Amino acid sequence: MKRLALLISILSSFFTLQSFAQMRIGYLSYDAVMHRMPEYTEAQQKVAELRVKYEQEATRGEEEFQRKFSEFLQGQKDFPENILVKRQAELQALMETGIKFRQEAQQLLSKAEQDFMAGVHERLYNAIQTVGQEGAYAAVLNTDGNQCPFINPALGEDITKQVLNKLGLSESNENEQ
Helix, strand or coil: CHHHHHHHHHHHHHHHHHHHHHCCEEEECHHHHHHCCHHHHHHHHHHHHHHHHHHHHHHHHHHHHHHHHHHHHHHCCCCCHHHHHHHHHHHHHHHHHHHHHHHHHHHHHHHHHHHHHHHHHHHHHHHHHHHHHHCCCCEEEECHHHCCCCCCCCCEEECHHHHHHHCCCCHHHHHHC
16 A cells, blocks of 8 residues: 555656756746837836926926025014015925925825836737747736746746737847836
8 A cells, every 4th residue: 555655656756857957937037028029118208208308397396495494594583573474484385395205206206106107017028928828828928137047958948039929029139228
């Protein structure tokens, strides 16, 4: 009885290893492919334009604060107490508003970037899914960040070109960027 259990265990291990050896794995650098997509460039340009607008508005607020602070410093000796307190409160409010605006702008920029990039990620994900299914890969690995330092060439295949083709990007686009 023990021999039968051992034999079944050995056979199941053999078939599992045999099945694993027949699996193929695809791999690519997700970021490298994504950076070649025109949608990625467009999304990054939109984020950059939005960043410039927020920066201009923040700078405008800071310049207003600097102007009022300079006026305050020049006139503080001549202001009655109630005007001095009022001006200090104005300056404090302007400073707090500027800080709050910068924080909100950073959050809004992060959200906008996520929104702009959602379509890029979806399109790339769909292309990877299609190539994975068409190539009958057991898995597709992302090699970014040295997350996968070794892939056995007998079991793995670089699918970058296939994904680029699914995205409608030619190899000439790949070499240009």
